[in-house]
Structure formats: C-alpha cells, structure tokens
Amino acid sequence: MVDLHCHILPGLDDGPDRIEESLEMAETAIADGITHVVATPHSSDSYWFDFAAVRRLRDELQNRIGNRLKVATGCDFHLNPENLAALRREPRPYCLNQRDYLLVEFNEVSIPPAMDKTLHEMQLSGLRLIVTHPERNAILRSHPGRLREWVRRGCFVQVTGGALTGGFGMTAEQLALEWIGQGMVHFVASDAHNTRIRPLRLRPAYERVAHQFGEEKARALFRENPRAAFEGQDLPHVPELGDGAARRRRRFFFF
Structure with a gap:
C-alpha cells in the first residue's frame, strides 16, 4: 500500500517530537504492508513549511530505516494567502514527491465562494489537487454538493483510513463510505500523527473497503491510485460520479 498523507517527520508540526517515534511509525507501516509513504507536514498559519528542514529530516529517516520503506515528501497545504503566494513562486516543494499532486486542506470555519476560483487557478497552473x-470537515460534511462540484471540475478526494473504521465518529464513517460508493473518493491515506491514537496503519481500512466494495476498489484507493500520484502519473482509476442526491433520498426512505 502507498500512504500519501502522514505526519511522520519529527519536530515540524503536531506529529512526532523525536526521530525515535518517527522510526516506530515507520516500523508500524512496514508491518502493516505499506511500501511507500509521503511525509506531509502542515504548511499553515501555525506551522511554517521549511523545505530544507523537511528534506534533511526525510533523509535522516530514510537512512535509518533503509530500503524497507520508501519515504518521499510533500505537505499538508492550507489555503491561506501566504501559502498561495509561495506556491505561485515555486510549487514543487509542496507537492507529493515533488511532482504535481498537491494535498489541500480547508478551513473548518469558513470556505468563501471565491475559493472556487482559487482552486481553478491552481489547476490552470498545472497542479492536480487532492x-x-x-469527511472530517464540518463545512464540507454539511455541504457535500460543493465537494461534488470540485470533483466534477477535476479535483480528487482523499479520505482517512481511521474514518472508515470509526476512529473519527459515526458521521465521518458513514460519509466516507457513502462518498466511496458515489465515486467521489480517489485515495485513502492514514493522516498518521503518532504511534498511539493515530498510527501509520491502513490495513483495517483496506479490509473494510474490500469487504464493502470489493477487492478491485480497495486496490485502486490504497495501491494503484496512490502509486500513480506518488510517481506523478495519471490516475488509473477515476470513477464516474454517481447521483448523490438520489442515493441520499433512498437511504432516508429505508432508514
């Protein structure tokens, strides 16, 4: 499996404090069957993204873990004005494995209508947005039509492995599964932060998806699509969007 979103590097954000915990997270990933990870520290108002420091810590982790786990870098990109200005100057440091896929995280207090234009401009610059x-964002949970429209316009979606197994509550679990069924999800990632509450593990979520949607869908979301994004290639599996409104009406009628 390939994990495109995890906070494994030490001392950069709210992930591990020490390289020893980073190594423990890496060992957990290896034991879980993960072969590639992208270290994606926050780039936000709270955490400044220092690419040189990110690469130095990545190199240290890679040297200490050896070739049992491939570690690349990117970031968890928050859409604030300072970040956007830096992205326009030099986008590659922020992208997954310095290719062209970019993780974007939205504010939970406000997502202004102008954000649609911002996303479009980022796409026109050549970035592929994830x-x-x-499923954990209060605004997008309340307004899934907005997310659906972004997908229709070419954005991709990543849900959290822990959400699929109930780790973020029933609502997040139900929405993540519903959106997979509607063809709105392209990746599942760990968003791991530590070895305790949010470990670097994907196998339980893989098994949940395989059980509910089949092995082909699980391979697409955990292996094939993430590997393509890791390498900067087109995604091999981009499902057709289903009718979300109709699905919700049916679910409400029966349940």
Whole structure:
C-alpha cells in the first residue's frame, strides 16, 4: 500500500517530537504492508513549511530505516494567502514527491465562494489537487454538493483510513463510505500523527473497503491510485460520479 498523507517527520508540526517515534511509525507501516509513504507536514498559519528542514529530516529517516520503506515528501497545504503566494513562486516543494499532486486542506470555519476560483487557478497552473479528509470537515460534511462540484471540475478526494473504521465518529464513517460508493473518493491515506491514537496503519481500512466494495476498489484507493500520484502519473482509476442526491433520498426512505 502507498500512504500519501502522514505526519511522520519529527519536530515540524503536531506529529512526532523525536526521530525515535518517527522510526516506530515507520516500523508500524512496514508491518502493516505499506511500501511507500509521503511525509506531509502542515504548511499553515501555525506551522511554517521549511523545505530544507523537511528534506534533511526525510533523509535522516530514510537512512535509518533503509530500503524497507520508501519515504518521499510533500505537505499538508492550507489555503491561506501566504501559502498561495509561495506556491505561485515555486510549487514543487509542496507537492507529493515533488511532482504535481498537491494535498489541500480547508478551513473548518469558513470556505468563501471565491475559493472556487482559487482552486481553478491552481489547476490552470498545472497542479492536480487532492482535497484531504472532507469527511472530517464540518463545512464540507454539511455541504457535500460543493465537494461534488470540485470533483466534477477535476479535483480528487482523499479520505482517512481511521474514518472508515470509526476512529473519527459515526458521521465521518458513514460519509466516507457513502462518498466511496458515489465515486467521489480517489485515495485513502492514514493522516498518521503518532504511534498511539493515530498510527501509520491502513490495513483495517483496506479490509473494510474490500469487504464493502470489493477487492478491485480497495486496490485502486490504497495501491494503484496512490502509486500513480506518488510517481506523478495519471490516475488509473477515476470513477464516474454517481447521483448523490438520489442515493441520499433512498437511504432516508429505508432508514
């Protein structure tokens, strides 16, 4: 499996404090069957993204873990004015494995209508945008039509492995599964932060998806699509969007 979103590097954000915990997270990933990870520290108002420091810590982790796990870098990109200005100057440091896919995280207090234009401009610049964990965002949970429209316009969606197994509550679990069924989800990632509450593990979520949607869908979301994004290639599996409104009406009628 390939994990495109995890906070494994130490001392950069709200992930691990020490390289020893980073190594423990890496060992957890290896034992879980993960072969590639992208270290994606926050780039936000709270955490400044220092690419040189990110690469130095990545190199240290890679050297200490050896070739048992491939570690690349990117970031968890928050859409604030300072970040956007820096992205326009030099986008590659922020992108997954320095290719052209970018994780974008949305504010939970406000997503102004002008954000649609911002996303479009980012796409026109050549970036392929991945909306991270919308099942955990209060605004997008309340207005899924907005997320659906972004997908229709070419954005991709990543849900959290822990959400699929109930780790973020029933609503997040139900929405993540519903959106997979509607063809709105392209990746599942761990968004791991530590070895305790949010470990670097995907196998339980893989098994949940395989059980509910089949092995082909699980391979697409955990292996094939993430590997393509890791390498900067077109996604091999982009499902057709289903009719979300009709599905919700049926669910309400029966349940």
